[in-house]
Amino acid sequence: MKFTDxxxxxxxxxxxxxxxLNDVYYLYYTLILHDSAGEWSGRGIGIARSGNLQDWVKIGEVPIEQECERNGICAPGAIVLDGRVHLFYQSYGNGPKDAICHAISEDGVHFAKDASNPVFSPHGDWNNGRAIDADVIVREDRLLLYFATRDPLGKVQMQGVAGAALDSGFGRAAWTQLCSESILKPELAWEQDCIEAAALCEHGGKLYMFYGGAYNNAPQQIGCAVSEDGVRWERISDEPFLRSGEPGSWNSSESGHPFVFADDDGRTYLFFQGNNDGGRSWYLSMAEIGWENGLPYIKPAA
Incomplete structure (x- = not known):
């Protein structure tokens, strides 16, 4: 599978x-926007649909509607709760003022934006107030929101987490920050100055976080960490879980920004972005995840 816009x-x-949703797969992704003169003017969110996870057709875009979105929106995270799609995404182009927004859809295509957007940005002297790259997962009676932020100097990207009650509506007043420091920050050589794009799943009662290590095309590669409580994390390896491709391959510049999708049949897939030209183009692909002795691995392609 390889998809682009x-x-x-x-x-x-x-x-x-x-x-x-209703036996149809929906893919949300970041795209570029142009102004009336055809010049690059920011980022938006596209929507594609599939019946088999392999063949995707673009069917729409999430409109720019609110004041906090006027410079763009991107980096969606999505979950289905009670038959509705909840989209958590970031504002774009505002530096340390970028924050997480929320919208709901009955059909996966048309979204109602939360009137309190943006609904979350972090506090504390360990970060610069920025929140991007949202992903969410249900844990007991709460929805956990994972986000990337930066250190006060804006150089190092790292992970944080907040929580909201499942019956809260997920507006701005619903969220409680659950950390007073980063829950995972770059420490390994291949991670360089960045851990971002947390992608969560549950297996065997534990939470697993797949993440992008290093900034785009540095190259970014995908790592994995495990947690019992969703706040304290330990890497499963000092090596990347999914590396960038070999020279000449479609993803030789990076394999990055993961998302984990657990299907109704129990199979789990790791979606990710890549390119081979230093970011002049971007494609999406996926690999199936298997589990052995409580640890994930990439299944060989069929």
Whole structure:
């Protein structure tokens, strides 16, 4: 599977998020926006649909509607709760003022934005107030929101977490930050100055976080950490879980920004972005995850 969006003249699809609603798969992803003169003017969110997780057709875009979105929106995370798609995404182009927004859809295509958007940004002297790259997962009676932020100097990207009651509506007043420091920050050589794009799943009662290590095309590669409580994390390895591709391959510049999708049949898939030209184009792909002795691995392609 390899998908991209060429509506603006060249291949660009980043930051995947996938859900299943009424036996149809929906893919949300970052795309580029153009102004009336055809010049690059920011980022938006595209929507594609599939019946088999392999063949995707673009069917729409999430409109820019609110004041906090006026410079763009991107990096969606998505989950289905009580038959509705909840989209958590970031504002774009505002530096340390970028924050997490929330919208709900009955059909996976048309979204109602939360009137309190943006609904979350972090506090504390360990970060610069920025929140991007949202992902969410249900844990007991709460929805956990994972986000990337930066240190006060804006150099190092790292992970944080907040929580909201499942019956809260997930507006701005619903969220409680659950950490007073980063829950996972770059420490390994291959992670360089960045851990971002947390992608969560549950297996055997534990939470697993797949994440992008290093900034785009540095190269970014995907790591994995495990947690009992969703706040304290330990890497499963000092090596990347999914590396960038070999020279000449479609993802030789990076394999990054993961999203984990657990299907109704129990199979789990790791979606990710990649390119081989230093970011002049972007494609989305996926690999199936297997489990052995409580640890994930990439299944060989069929």
């Amino acid at each position: 060429t509506d603006r003249g060249h291949a660009h699809a980043k930051d995947p998020a996938v859900v299943r």
